[in-house]
Amino acid sequence: MVTRLHxxxxxxxxxxxxxxxxRQQGRNSAYxxxxxxxxxxxxRNYIRACGNPEVLVPWADAVKFKTRFLTLYNxxxxxxxxxxxxxxxxxxxxxxxPACGEDGTPNTLDHYLPKNSFPDxxxxxxxxxxxCDKCQGKKLEKVLSNDGERLFLHPYFDEFLDQQVxxxxxxxxxxxxESMELYPSEALSQxxxxxxxxxxxxxxxxxxxxxxxxxxxxxxxxxxxxxxxxGLEMRQQLVLFRNKARRKSVxxxxxxxxxxxxxxxxxxxxxxxxxxxELEAWAQAYKEEAFAERRGAV
Numbered sequence: 607m608v609t610r611l612h613x614x615x616x617x618x619x620x621x622x623x624x625x626x627x628x629r630q631q632g633r634n635s636a637y638x639x640x641x642x643x644x645x646x647x648x649x650r651n652y653i654r655a656c657g658n659p660e661v662l663v664p665w666a667d668a669v670k671f672k673t674r675f676l677t678l679y680n681x682x683x684x685x686x687x688x689x690x691x692x693x694x695x696x697x698x699x700x701x702x703x704p705a706c707g708e709d710g711t712p713n714t715l716d717h718y719l720p721k722n723s724f725p726d727x728x729x730x731x732x733x734x735x736x737x738c739d740k741c742q743g744k745k746l747e748k749v750l751s752n753d754g755e756r757l758f759l760h761p762y763f764d765e766f767l768d769q770q771v772x773x774x775x776x777x778x779x780x781x782x783x784e785s786m787e788l789y790p791s792e793a794l795s796q797x798x799x800x801x802x803x804x805x806x807x808x809x810x811x812x813x814x815x816x817x818x819x820x821x822x823x824x825x826x827x828x829x830x831x832x833x834x835x836x837g838l839e840m841r842q843q844l845v846l847f848r849n850k851a852r853r854k855s856v857x858x859x860x861x862x863x864x865x866x867x868x869x870x871x872x873x874x875x876x877x878x879x880x881x882x883x884e885l886e887a888w889a890q891a892y893k894e895e896a897f898a899e900r901r902g903a904v
Contacts, residue, residue: 608772618732621688621729621731637674656760656764659719660754662719662724675729678728691729702854703740705735705741705809706809707811708738715735716742719733735762744809751804770857770865772788772790783823790806818859822863841874844874848867
């Protein structure tokens with residue numbers, strides 16, 4: 607659902623020195639030279655605070671002249687020192703969105719602290735991470751709740767993302783579950799559970815996961831029938847499915863699904879013993895529901 611990423615191998619403080627040095631002959635050279643030291647201090651504070659907007663506030667001197675900073679990000683010159691950094695960050699190597707865990711290559715770079723409010727972090731590598739279009743559209747410029755709490759997990763600094771942070775609860779009846787719920791792992795502290803809840807709520811992950819869940823559950827019923835027909839052991843096969851999904855991430859949508867199934871003894875018993883003739887009807891109902899939703903969105 608959310609994935610921790612290795613921080614970029616860029617010294618963001620040195621990058622600022624290099625950027626300012628390149629501006630020595632430019633029309634804004636005096637401005638960038640004047641802010642060189644406080645700008646580098648801002649970067650150090652960002653790293654020290656792990657990008658937390660509860661601690662970091664916009665810098666008036668940067669916001670006033672934000673176009674000068676945004677140009678560094680939006681229109682880097684061919685020989686600029688930041689251009690290869692940005693290109694490296696834009697490499698399409700991930701096969702899932704680190705913000706939500708949905709399969710697919712993220713199409714955009716997200717500024718964890720938005721560049722319009724924090725233009726001085728617009729080319730800071732640890733403030734930039736891949737994100738899918740849906741998450742980007744939900745996140746926009748938001749950083750804090752109405753109570754002043756940060757809304758989003760940080761893929762580079764939140765080390766606890768190495769463990770599974772979201773669980774799934776599957777509702778009955780198991781022949782065709784009427785509900786599913788994503789909730790923060792109870793292994794986390796209360797503070798982290800609340801942060802994870804704000805993250806999945808703010809990005810609308812519950813609603814998006816529901817469609818994946820319906821289709822995945824259809825596949826589960828079909829797989830259960832195949833496992834029984836082949837005389838295989840149900841739990842053992844489900845563990846294999848779970849482990850395959852875990853290779854992508856413990857917080858991938860598939861891993862969360864199968865981990866929930868394996869933790870539910872009543873559901874496994876249903877898969878082992880219940881009649882499964884309702885599979886075709888369930889699949890058809892799902893297709894009709896998905897089709898209706900697509901038509902409604904047009």
